């Protein structure tokens with residue numbers, strides 16, 4: 470990636486984009502489109518309407534990265550583990566110490582709270598946690614704080630895309646946090662995290678093989694692609710053998726991600742809705758079996774709701 474020749478000078482709209490990313494850290498697709506539309510008007514850019522994201526990824530992004538790489542930064546595209554419709558562009562900073570790679574405007578105490586949230590989510594089989602549990606843990610850890618202050622900092626973590634709403638009023642790690650903190654997470658929680666069998670990236674919440682002695686995990690979107698390709702090639706519908714141990718994966722789980730993918734493809738220009746898959750499927754869950762992480766992390770896709778943090 471690194472070249473010895475300096476990259477060509479940047480035009481103003483690129484510089485402006487870098488400033489935005491440095492300030493905000495991460496954008497979802499819709500925020501980025503707004504931003505690009507804004508720049509188009511201001512700088513008279515030739516970006517086709519409804520083609521903003523492609524223009525960004527194909528043209529803007531490589532050039533931006535060429536420039537910011539020399540300062541230890543990179544803008545990366547990342548997809549939510551919960552819903553592959555949710556795409557984010559995150560400016561990661563490789564030069565920062567492993568923890569906390571957060572916005573430096575957070576105080577030490579706020580960073581400690583986030584570290585606690587991270588721990589609670591990752592060491593929990595479901596990889597999600599209720600706000601109330603977080604608050605109790607914070608108090609138990611002598612991080613003095615009122616309920617109101619807690620609500621405010623949680624709202625900010627949501628807004629800055631470090632956490633998002635999970636199933637049943639819980640919070641989960643945002644794709645941004647997983648991307649930016651992956652080396653910290655894998656170093657600190659080696660026994661509680663997995664890499665996706667398909668894309669090999671770090672996985673927090675996904676699907677898991679129903680065989681308790683098999684460690685194969687997949688992102689929801691990766692599982693959908695894998696089993697779809699498999700059923701097309703073998704012509705066997707509703708057979709979902711594990712790529713490693715060959716045991717059948719939980720049918721409800723796989724059906725639910727396939728259904729989501731299908732709906733996603735049909736409505737690729739639309740905002741995600743809750744209608745496609747609404748049921749939380751949790752078969753093959755051994756209630757008291759805490760010796761392994763067999764819980765099926767197959768929550769229905771959740772629409773990000775920023776108002777869920779006031780529990």
Ligand SMILES: [Zn+2]
Pocket residue numbers: 665666667668669670687688691
């Ligand atoms: Zn994957």
Ligand SMILES: [Zn+2]
Pocket residue numbers: 678679680683684685711712713714715716
């Ligand atoms: Zn398996």
